[in-house]
Amino acid sequence: MNFALYRLCFTTFLLFNFVALSQTKDSIPRKKITIPRIVEAPKIDGVLNDAAWQNAPIATNFVERQPNNGKPIPDSLQTDVKIVYDDLGIYFGATLKDPEPDKILKELTERDGIGNDDFFFVLLNGYNDRQQSLQFIVTAAGVQYDAKMTNGNEDSSWNGIWYSAVKINENGWVAEMFIPYSEIRFPNKSVQVWGLNMEREFRRKRTRYSWSPIDNSKGAYSIYDGEIYGIENVQAPTRLSFQPYLSAYVNDYDGKTETILNGGMDLKYGINDAFTLDMVLIPDFGQSKFDAEVLNLSAFETQYEENRGFFTEGTELFTKGNLFYSRRVGGNPSKYPNLSESEEIKNYPTSVALINAFKISGRTDGNLGIGIFNAITEKTYAEIQDVTTGETRREVVEPLANYNILVLDQRFGDNSSISFVNTNVLREGYFRDANASGLYMDLTNKNNTINYFANAEGSWVMEDSTKFGMEGNAGISKINGSHRLSGEVDFRTQDYDINDMGYSSETNYIRYGAYYGYRYLQPKGNLNNLFLNFNVNYTRRLKTDLYSNFLFNFNSSFTTKEYLGFGGGFEMTPFGTNDFYEPRVKGKYLQVPDYYNVWGWFSTDYRKKLALDVNVDWYKYNENGRDRFIFELGPKYRVSDKFKMFFNTAVTFSKNEDGFVGISNDDIIFGKRDRNTVVNAVESQYIFNNKMALNFSFRHYYSEVAYSEFFTLQPNGELLENSFYSENRDATYNNWNIDLRFSWWFAPGSQLTLLYRNAMESFVNDSRINLSNNFNNLFDKPSLNSISLRVSYYLDYNRIKGWVGNRSKANPVGFNDSKIPRQRKYDKLKKL
Template sequence: MNTQLLVTILSLCFGIVCSQKKEDEIIRKKVLVTKTASSPKIDGILDDAEWQNAPVATNFIERNPNNGKPQEDSIKTEVRILYDDTGIYFGAQMYDPTPQKIAKELTERDGINNDDFFGVTLNGYNDKQQSLEFVVTAAGVQFDAKITTDGEDSTWNSIWYSGAKINDKGWAVEMKIPYSELRFPDSNVQEWGMNMFRRIQRIKASYDWNFVDNQKNSYTLFDGILQGIENINPPTRLSFTPYFSTYINNFDGKTTSSFNGGMDVKYGINDAFTFDMTLIPDFGQANFDNSILNLTPFEQQFSEQRTFFTEGTELFSKGGMFYSRRVGGEPTVYPATSEKEEVLEYPSKVKLFNAFKISGRTKKGLGIGFFNGVTQKMEATILNAETGEKRKEVVEPWTNYSVLVFDQRFNGNSSVSLVNTNVTRDGNFRDANATGILWDINNKKNTYKTFGSLKGSWVMNGETQFGTRGEAGIEKIAGKHRFSLNGNVTTQDWNINDLGFSTRTNFANYNAWYGYRILQPTEKFNNIYMNFNLNYFHRLEPFLYSNLLFNNNNSFTDKKFRVFGGGIEFTPFGQNDIYEPRTSGRHLKVPAYFDTWIWFESDSRKKLQYNFTIDYYAYNETGRNQVFTNLGLRYRFSDKFNIYWSFNPSFSNNETGFAGKNDTDIFIGRRQRNTYENALTSKYTFNEKMALSLAFRHYFSDVTYKQFYTLNQDGSLADTHNFTNNLNGTYNAWNVDLRFSWWFAPGSQLTLLYRNATSNYLETSRLNVKNNYDMLFNEPMVNNLSLKLTYFLDYNRMKNWIKKKPAKN
């Protein structure tokens, strides 16, 4: 029945998509650039002679809020473009009758907050599939990203040059983008897709050189055309980024130190593909994880903090099958010990030996990505308390991780992808493989699309465990009225957790979604978004109704740029939770609930900005409810200094959850849970290259069990006196990072970091604040001071350094 439904949905998808008419005509502006014999100085002052005869691109068109409105002359934008044998140059004058009101908050690189900015997107293959984005704020801060039909990947970083200055006409930008940072075919005559855009923050208006229809879902479809670049010889794309780091650690009265060195290598294999490698990587300065007291049946998922794994990963994220935190994560085995043995040392992380990735896209739209990483063998130390003898046991062998992706794009905004992940461990440890075929096919008008996937997973651990996951759907992606119909099925043995992240299995879900949006301003609002969702879940084997869920979300932006909204959600028939019992074939009945929430965010242009959320669940059970709240305050003292504080208390009253089990019974506990999270971030930015930042978080959660039950076969609960374990607990996590960053040269950075951290878990609850803090600060604290230097070396510049001087006559 499930297979037939998926086939029906898939057939409907292709039928609707293939029945559409030909693509609407998109007008593409053109600009013809000229070559310059000498390069202008990149300082944000447009007084260089080279700019005087350069062609001018102007007549920008508003994208938001008044889509399609020509830019007014008083705030017009004029851009001059040049090229030489090393790169392409942009000189932009942004007119503004009130230069003193230009928003120019200083941030670190890749940060855009309360800023006016100017940017360029370049597509060397002119295929409307992917562009490289380069942005400069009025404060001179750089931002860069990759843009594809899937969205914007801001983790991509490039080496380019820019300058920005406020002047009596408004403000100006100069940019040089070297050819080594771009991708384009090996051809004597180039024709690139290009767009340019501008943001005026005080009126929250966005403008583009080539008109962008905000009712469509892809920015890359609306490129203009850049012509005139001829007979250029791109340089070799080869760079080295060596690093040196030193650490001083103090923990529990012991002080240790270390010195490390390694290098990243980047090489342009050809015009389309790039090789990246990290040798002896050092991730000691990665941001801390926001750990929580996790009472769910599922592992907590953390975001990736390591630079190598966050940059240029848009291909590897296809299908959600690669979770990079598995590479260099926790060991997969905990040693078995006898009654006389104890584990003295157990590695919390596996060391990454090296990793590399190759990625790019051909001129015919085929994207290819290959990742490979190797982690070292890790051992635990075990002590025999009776004999004093110590032994070593391997808890993670030498392991190879690989990901292979093929992504073929066509028809402007469609793709079919193949993704394979593989984990091979040395010896008798488990191996794993997963493969998926994905499709995302738009009609010619880019108003409808069909999407889906077929995936399989294999886990080899003595015997092979094979699982599958499939999805199919259709979606209307343009206009005021949008909708989506889709379904997915996941079998019991689906498991990609050796290199991916998966939680729920053995279920089917069918979803219907309708969205309504107003993107042109009305009398009271700049935009309005509404959507309605209906989800039905059931267990696959044996069949069991799981949940029917409806929700509605609404968002409004008013004329004062305040953003607010809310919604409702309810499950009219309650839920059969098939995961909470932690036992296959069993389920826990959860009563029906009604959830409602509201949220508000004040005008972000103001010095003081605040936001809040209140989310309340009322269950169809006496005394059972949940409350989630959030309060955020940000104050901008100046363009250099700001501070943000957030407070997130939540309370869950009379919830039920897994408590334990024995050979015959599963025990469920009724509990009260209170959680408080305080976070403070602050940043002082000295200039566009130097900043001091503070990140603080204290997380506190306690749980108190009131009563225990035995789980019946039908999911109901029966009173029990057979379970008397103390499960009350309090978890604290305390983290402080104080970081000084200096981008002293393009691609080169010096970082000084002080870190203070501790955590504890207490087998008691409902402590008062003073006692809780006293017990937390009695725990050993990590105090860490580290200094890391990375330096960017470009092969072409290095060649000039080592050239022999000509012999004297």
């Protein structure tokens, strides 16, 4: 790489920032509402007849956000929201008119799910920084959904404890909410000013209306928050909660049955008004969703989705910069055993047990976000057997290890931040240690029209010696109007490695990219929206310099007035590709012929009982007989508001691809292969009510690989036929999973889950197996059958105090006792 060029780009980037930040800011009108303190709390029942609502101010005059941005809400859908507060929290009473209340859409889903539903939601920002809000949604079916929204990006893994009720009446429907102060973060001030927005989804017409108008031509959603005034002299309660759990498993595998009993606890503690400690003690992730495992023939490991709740909830700070891949914590051991010629592995663990973990996160009044994460995993052994003597021994493949992260994230302006992230892995003894640090800048000018971004990261791996690598990028984007533009440059050195706590794949490159996009800001003709995107990327190898790839991409998306979605695109690499990764040896590369790729998709209206998603994707290479075809079909059928079914099938047929096989006598061996993959998945849900659900999911993955001839990789990247290599590399892999889960949210924050799981897999060195024999091979393998029950119960410190002491004198929600009589406070709680 020409580092002088990169320094020039970086300097130019900084100059752009100084110019941008000096621009005059457009005035963005912010709606305001001043709310009163009440003495007697309303009953949360979906009926606004309590005294507290009589003289409450009304937030009204909602404005359409989608699809006709800026259009006033029609009188037939008038939406009025009353807002009041007391020493416990803030209350919302929304009256949502509907001329045909019998047609209000109210599909039942599990908590944190939205189906074919009308819904009402509130966005609250206690720090009024127009960057991060808490989102509270209730559907017309009474289902709760909550999330953290940061600059328009939603994190639904966050779960709060709040109260809501809905009721459909002759004029439409009513949504009533109570949000305790324990769920909101706000500064320790006598006078509060919070950011607020509210929205209503009118599902029959798929229109969305917001209280504070949103301009979709520029800026993120959150910069258009309105403001709440009038909240004074309130105190956040003691934020301390416990969630103990008990779980029991009966597992049967290969004729052996074991019973496992677990117990542990999650803890949350509000260190102060801004910072929270989350800790998991004796964790149990046995009921996590199964991984969608695949037969991986690529040069890089498969990156799986995180399904463990502790690692998904409240982690928005820790994902800054993508240095943290949480599956590393408790993932695969870091070492493979040293074996003698007569030894073999008898048992090699696929994961490492987590002893405990905690995270501390929050944001100061000066908008500095601080995050600290720490986890400890236990020493793990592999069992090794001598095949001649039968003796066994154990070898450490993962020592006691500590994983930690520090994040500092300073926000400023409406949409800008500078962040520092450090990750560190320390392993006991002479095992590998690692450290990675990154500095990130994301700056938006005062007009919210131009975004500038840059980052620089370094990685250090300490094993026999220290290995250092780095990556960086810088770019600029026009983010307003119908026409959007961006350009950037990014690079990674050969030794960049964050894989002890993060995930990195491609290294040793510099890439230049440019983008142009066009979109409709308002519906036109028969289209509600239109997106056209053009992308160009040019990549070279850094060490030693060599052309890698030039790629052009066009893609499009359209939605009609009838909500039929469709689109497609085209991609090409006109000069072919030099692939540095497939040979698996530094300095080597494989010549891949140029290709063109076309695709198309469509999606029908999800308001209908039957909906359908279809995707077709075809790659054609400039090589005789080489192509890849992908077809996906996903019908969805809603039998009723309680029962629905989903089916998805995906097939991939790849012919005459060149793939790495192995290394033989210092030769890098490649094979010409055909690969066929079929994935079928079925899911059905029966939702009894807004707290109880039965969910069935099934996935079968099948992939076969058949080799026709073998080659030796040449220094110039070409392949020379190798007639001496004759190992059988054909393979067929099956993976089968069934989950049947019953969930019951029997109290706020408390859940009972009963799960039946069946799983099996097979791998054979054969291909072109007929359907019957393939399933015979699969069902002949040992299968896991597991039944588990897990019960967790949410305990709030303030309620525990009420249980321990005299209920009439207890302080059940932990606010200042001097504010109102204790009996009145307890009466409020009973009405919830």
